[in-house]
Amino acid sequence: MAEEETTADQRPSAPRTARDRARVEITAEILAAARRHLASEGAPSLSLRAIARELGMTSSAVYRYVASRDDLLTWLIVEAYNSLGAFAEIAEAGIGRDDLFGRFRVTCTAVREWAIANPHEWALIYGSPVPGYVAPVDTVGPAARVPLLLAAILVDAVRAHRVRESFTSEQVDPTLESSLTPLREALVLDAPIAVIHRALMVWVGMFGVVSFEIFGQFQNVVGEGPGEREAFFAGCIRNWANELGID
Secondary structure (H helix, E strand, O other): OHHHHHHHHOOOOOOOOHHHHHHHHHHHHHHHHHHHHHHHHOHHHOOHHHHHHHHOOOHHHHOOOOOOHHHHHHHHHHHHHHHHHHHHHHHHHOOOOOOHHHHHHHHHHHHHHHHHHOHHHHHHHHOOOOOOOOOOHHHHHHHOHHHHHHHHHHHHHHHOOOEOHHHHOOOOOHHHHHHOHHHHHHOOOOOOHHHHHHHHHHHHHHHHHHHHHHOOOOOOOOOOOOOHHHHHHHHHHHHHHHHHOEO
16 A cells, blocks of 8 residues: 555656645636537637636636646647547557558548537537737647657658659659748758649648538538548548558
């Protein structure tokens, strides 16, 4: 028993006092209420006062846990990015490392599935910017989780010579190359610029297709019958893999 207590005490994230535990619980309640308001009112209308009323707290009490509306938005954004990233990472980890198309397919599919299950969170991170809100650097790491996952698949494909040679040897305009240098450095992409350019187009396309579905732009465009939108998305994945030159 003593050994178990020592192990628990060594967990850095475990609340150590009743006050710490109360803070964790109240913070969780505030976040849960914020998610409900996000769904019903939208991010621009998120209000700490309204959340305080719902929880039966005074506004001053809520401000002891959240400094401002922007801080609350940041919490929600980081939580959404991390949830999406973890969901995609778990799916991708279940595929053999040599199955590059399989890894790419399940990552794209996981992004769509998460978005369908969490449409309001998707709108928060990939919809219209919230007026007056400027995302802090805290959001960068969580936001990069899915791009880093896709980048790792691409790098593995290049290193294994599984990308078409015509793509890897393609020459690009020097201005295009300089424009993509920040992406190459941010994602540590050990790949030719022409391949990185294709990857960025695919990345934008994937998030665009998912957003079209989430925001209702496929109405009367792509059928809603059993499996129809899944089949459409699967076709997109095959075309994106072809665009990247992945075998």
